[in-house]
Amino acid sequence: MRILLVGEYSRLHNSLKEGLISLGHEVVIIGSGDAFKNYPVDIHLKEQYNNGLSWYIKRFIYKLLKIDITSISLKNQFNNIKHKLINFDYVQLINENSLNTIPNIEQELLTHIFENNKTVYLLSCGADYLSIKHTLNKKFRYSILTPFFNKDINKKDIWHSLKFATKPYKKLHNFIVSNCNGIIASDIDYHIPLLKHSKYLGLIPNPINIEKIKFSPIKVNNKINIFLGINTLTQIKKGIPFFEEALNIIQKKHPEKVDIKITKNLPYNEYINIYNKAHIVLDQVYAYDQGYNALEAMAKGKVVFTGAEKEWLDHYDLKEDTVAINALPDVNQIVKKLEWLIQNPKKIENISINARAFIEKEHHYISIAQWYLDTWKKND
Template sequence: MRILLVGEFSRLHNSLKEGLVALGHEVTLVGSGDDFKNFPVDLSIASKTVARSSGLKFIGKITNKLLGFTLDSLEKGRRFEKLLPRLKGYDVVQLINSDAIETLPNLEIGLYDRLFAQNDKIFLLICGDETPVVNELLKNKQRYSVMTPYFEDKKLEPYYRYTLKYTSEKYRGLYRFVSQNASGLLTSDLDYKLVLDEAGIDTTLIPNPVNTDKIPFEELSVDRPITIFYGANKFSSVKKGGKFFEKALEIVKAKYSDKIKVETVNSLPYSEYVEHLKKAHIVLDQVYAFDQGYNALEAMARGKVVFTGAESEFYSHYGLSEKVAINALPDVDFIVSELSRLIENPSEIHEIGKRARAFIEKEHDYKSIAQRYLDFWQKS
């Protein structure tokens, strides 16, 4: 099959591509690289002209404030348009989001209209903010979610501009156009599947693919200080509950100064983030989640103990009876208690790390997951 993957926000599409190629398929990935993360793509639509010009960046701030769009988003759309003649004849086109091109909604609909017309089946993967997800989360019916900080403090609204944009009429129209033209909708983890089930929207859950051939299991010695790593993100730390990790780290640093090393970084390119990740025993990922996102899964594949979403729904779905990750709760005392237990009982780090790796190999193997995508695409 010839497969076109549009958009990349977490390395999910890169790993899926690797699985599909290993199974003998031809795959092209087009996207922007997602800002500072700089994920690899085959065909880039990243803003270059605007990114290199301080003057255009300044004008972009003005257009964003007055007209609701930035010049770099417009440039992404125009760069995608120039690629359209090359993006034809694919058996499958999968968008990682209804806003996969990251441009103006009205322009995006026109680009999709042309893209869809010159290819076969279209699919939408829901693995992040999306109109029906945000609609349902705004009802505030979940035990907690990425919207919880917003409900607790409306002053945090600036951190939710990207999320809340999906409730505007333009983005509702964009999602409606894509979903109506799609042969099927997929989700990547329980955080989206459960919410969409509540909304009465039919989706198929296929877990994130992780390339364990590229990611070695790293059983680190605990003879040296236990390294705790927290990789913050300027765009999403508030939504992921970063404040609980930050406060907990202050306490454990004071409590175990002679036993641990704490490493905190902010908004690194993916390649640099991984280098820090490799040295860690314990990784702090996110609080407001029921299941693991892509960063957590890659850390688990390396044998790290990850504080992330691992709620009872997750253990039930996968039939797990032993911990493969620490379910991080929005509670500083709880996080401190769990960190303290691991620091004082380092053998648990090894045991949880081994189970984490085994879980990834069983449930997230990139070739097995790629085959599940192929089966879904072919039957839809």
């Protein structure tokens, strides 16, 4: 079968593609590669006017004429290759803004995809209308909007998430949902807001290509290596300041026992290479489940501080602190967990082994690809 995957923000679609190809299918990814992360795509749509002087010109034009020249550019690129985006057996959108254009242009481009392909599915992966509505209603104990509720950041700082609750994005949401064959969630954070939705098809865990990620069993012989890789665009909504403060405390209390590495805005390949030596990886705070960076780190055998809430433990029938460490928005709690591991290095070695086993069991890219295929076929 021919399968089109639209958008790529985390390597999810690349891993799914690899699994689908292993099962004998033809797969094409179209997307921008997500800026500095530069994920591989088969059809590249270049996001222009987002840096330097051109960005200021873009903002001026938008304020004056309400025209987004980045979206116009993406539309023109899309129209030049839209003949390649037809007659696929299955299409999946990475989320409700998979082409990164403003809503009215996004709807125009997606109309071509809906009208020229057999079936289209929507993945709830990242912020979208329903997940943001759920968080705005404060139905989560904490979320990516917690810093906004606490007035640690303003609306402008987290607009990339809040925009999904506006009328234009709600209209886009309604258009996509009314035309798609179903919605799939990629983890617990997106699963919960969809539970009563008529088109919800269930949670399919993120696919991880374990053949490309080498497992390195941890042996702690000297200092414990702790790694924090920061994306400055998302650091507040992921709760990174809690990690930074906790690391300052750990560095002062245990300088002879730890080696701490902190980086910012590295491309995917460099990011992966740098944390290869880490024993512990600090991922994110405001989540119930693991995102893609955490899962890949776990596949390598890292001990990851990330979303590992009770809902996730129950879903996979796990015990606390056996596969990943639940990072709460509490500096003292993070420090306490880090010190527990520093003082019990054998726990690091055990969790490392458990983390890899969990990925192989629950996130294997080929079994996940088959899960997607079965879901698509059942609902086409």
